[in-house]
Amino acid sequence: MSAKKRPVIFCDFDGTITLSDNIVAIMKHFKPEGYESIMEQTVAQHLSIQEGVGAMFNLIPAGFQDEVTRFVLDQAGIRDGFKEFLEYVREQDIEFNVTSGGIDFFVLPLLEPFGIPAEHIYCNHADFSQDTIRIEWPYPCDEHCSNGCGMCKTTVMRKYPAEQYERILIGDSLTDFEGAKLADRIYSRARLTEKCRELGVAHISFETFHDIIRDMRHREEG
Template identity: 55%
Template structure:
């Protein structure tokens, strides 16, 4: 009598954008560039989890007039730096048949153009939207929280992760900050930097620190 071999779960990666794919936080950098009154308090409230991400990010961009649209887009793109090894990592995922998704709390007007050179399909990029039709910049939320998440994430990473059942997928998060905390708690493994390292240690999560995407690649090869 023969038995069926255990089917190996397919690996899938959910990768943050700001501070992860890019070396800096593009939202903070953009707001800091224009430095509207009150922005620092809002950022601090988001980081220290006193204010939901959706509320805080919405408030930050509401400080800027829509007339800055073209200038803000150019500024956001110009100041961003892609983290070392990202292009090679995308190729590695393709070679190894690892599904790769960008799960970003960033905004479409800079996320899409910055990722365009890497050939990632739009349907695999999840981020927030933008509306410049009013007096102030308004952020839209096409990927808002679904049950059971009630964190007001804005772009809800746990909602995306849950679409990939743990019984079928080995789920991996790559990230750095408060926007990645909830997703890190429900996946198999985390590649972390900055604040996310502290959270992984606190919650005793399976993780490995990284500085570049070469670090992640080398760890995954082992």
């Protein structure tokens, strides 16, 4: 740990804390008509994350709320070592934030057993009061980002000035890469690891949270 800067963690949710991308899983399971082309355009970055995710959920009737929620809670799965990792960062008095492009109706129930304070969970909001599911965006891009992130991870990170904080990012996908550019340390897996290797960005790869605990303990001892 840096002696001068206070460490703070920004951890992705889908595919990082959970074993799969829950938005993709929802769409592939419920198959709302027209979602495939929207997903393809979003992956190809012809649509922003905010545009694509909003449009896909708008295809699902709001009356499916309980069914969609139950599906995610049944299939998501939590990555090995997450509980122990939270215990470690609490022991070390390291601030831990979940920065998720996911939606509150499944993010919050999945995280509820772990006792993470609500003010440290950043995610999008689902409105089920209309005919179809509408997604709202409480944490949009600031003036430094024009990517249409929906839940903008770099905006959250910029609240923690680089001169005061050692910013640690944990993630798995290309949606984490903009945040990785701001981070002092990157724990990566899957597509984020591939992107870091491709562009020569320093990173520590992981598969479980036990891997991250080991690296952080090693740094503490060293």
